[in-house]
Amino acid sequence: MTGGAGFVGSHLCDRLLERGAHVVCLDNFSTGRRQNIEHLIGKPRFSLLLHDVVEPISIPIDVDEIYNLACPASPPAYAAEPIHTTMTSVVGALNLLELATEQNAKILQASTSEVYGDPEVSPQPESYRGHVDPTGPRACYDEGKRCAESLFFDHERVLGTRIKIARIFNTYGPRMSIDDGRVTSNLIVQALSGTDMTVYGDGSQTRSFCYVDETVEALIRLMATPDGVDGPVNIGNPDERTINDFAAIVRRMTGSQSQVIYRPLPVHDPRRRCPDIGEAVRLLDWIPNVGLEEGLARTISYFRAELVRMPAVQEV
Numbered sequence: 001m002t003g004g005a006g007f008v009g010s011h012l013c014d015r016l017l018e019r020g021a022h023v024v025c026l027d028n029f030s031t032g033r034r035q036n037i038e039h040l041i042g043k044p045r046f047s048l049l050l051h052d053v054v055e056p057i058s059i060p061i062d063v064d065e066i067y068n069l070a071c072p073a074s075p076p077a078y079a080a081e082p083i084h085t086t087m088t089s090v091v092g093a094l095n096l097l098e099l100a101t102e103q104n105a106k107i108l109q110a111s112t113s114e115v116y117g118d119p120e121v122s123p124q125p126e127s128y129r130g131h132v133d134p135t136g137p138r139a140c141y142d143e144g145k146r147c148a149e150s151l152f153f154d155h156e157r158v159l160g161t162r163i164k165i166a167r168i169f170n171t172y173g174p175r176m177s178i179d180d181g182r183v184t185s186n187l188i189v190q191a192l193s194g195t196d197m198t199v200y201g202d203g204s205q206t207r208s209f210c211y212v213d214e215t216v217e218a219l220i221r222l223m224a225t226p227d228g229v230d231g232p233v234n235i236g237n238p239d240e241r242t243i244n245d246f247a248a249i250v251r252r253m254t255g256s257q258s259q260v261i262y263r264p265l266p267v268h269d270p271r272r273r274c275p276d277i278g279e280a281v282r283l284l285d286w287i288p289n290v291g292l293e294e295g296l297a298r299t300i301s302y303f304r305a306e307l308v309r310m311p312a313v314q315e316v
C-alpha cells in the first residue's frame, strides 16, 4: 500500500493485517506520521518502506494487490507543494501501474470527489464529468487525480492492468493530524482548546462526512470485486451538512465556549458535495451506518487525547 502512514492508509493497514494479509507500507512521511503505524512496526506481516512514489520502485516487491493512497489530501497540505502534488498523483500512479502490470496484481486508486470540482449537479453520480478549473490553486490535486484516473483506464485498455477506482468523499476520524488543516480537525481542535472556530466563507457550503472505518471497508470490498469491475465508484456518506451546521454540532458536542468566526472562502472551494452512492450499494453491497454524531464522538475523544499528548498545540 502507498500512503499507509497517513490517516486513511493507517486504518487500512490495520484492517488488512487483521484479515491475515502481508502489508508493505510505502510512504515518504510528507503528511503521514510514524505514530499512525507505530503499533504495527515489528509485526511479522508488516513492513515499512520509506519511498517517494514519484521515484521508480527499483527494489523487488511481490504484491497481489496495490492500494495507491499516496497523496496529501488536505487543501493546505497539497497546495503547499503543488508541483510535487501533481507529480505524486501522475508519476506516482504511473510507477505503481507499472508494478501492478508487471506482477499482474490488482491496483486500486484512491481517487476523490474533487474530480467533480465545484459540481453543478448534486448529488454527484459517477457519470458526472465535473467542473474543474485547471488553472486554479486546487488543480494540482483535482487535475492530478483526474489524470491518474485517465492513466489507470489507459493501462487497463492498452495493457490489461487489473484496475479499481474509488472516488472517496470527505472522510474523517481518529489519526487525522492536529494541524492537518481540514475542517474536522481544525474545528474540533479549536473547540477543545477554546480558541475561535474558523468557518470559511459564509458557512453555507456543504460537505458529506464519512467515518473512516466505513471508507476503509468500502475500499476493501472494491478490491475484492471481480476483474472488470473497475469503477469509478463513489465512496462516501450521503448525509450532507452545511459547514455552519457542522461547526454547531462540534461546538455542542465538545461543550465548547469558542466563538465561530468567519474567514475568507478559499479560491474554488466547492459549494456542494454529496455522493450518489447507488453504484457502491449495487456493486459492493455497502452503505455507511455510522451517523455523524457517533463518528464525531469517537473523533473528539481521539483529539482530546492528542491535545493531552501534545499540549503545546493551542491554535490551528
Ligand code: NAD
Binding pocket: 002, 003, 004, 005, 006, 007, 008, 009, 026, 027, 028, 029, 030, 031, 032, 033, 051, 052, 053, 054, 068, 069, 070, 071, 072, 073, 074, 088, 092, 110, 111, 112, 113, 167, 168, 169, 170, 171, 172
Ligand atoms: P494523508 O495526507 O493523511 O495521507 C497521505 C499519505 O500519503 C501520507 O502518509 C503521506 O506521507 C503519503 N504521501 C504523500 N505523498 C507521497 C509520495 N509522493 N510518496 C509516498 N508517500 C506519499 O491523507 P488521507 O486523508 O489519508 O488520504 C489518503 C488518500 O485518500 C489520498 O490519496 C487522498 O487523495 C484520498 N482521499 C482522501 C479523502 C479524505 O477525506 N480523507 C477524500 C478523498 C480522497
Ligand code: UDP
Binding pocket: 074, 075, 170, 181, 182, 183, 184, 186, 187, 198, 199, 200, 201, 205, 207, 243, 265, 266, 269, 270
Ligand atoms: N473549512 C472551514 N474551516 C476550516 C477548514 C475548512 O470552514 O477551518 C471549510 C472549507 O472551506 C470547505 C469545507 O470546510 O468548504 C471542507 O474543507 P476541507 O478542507 O475539510 O475539505 P475539502 O472538502 O474542501 O477538500
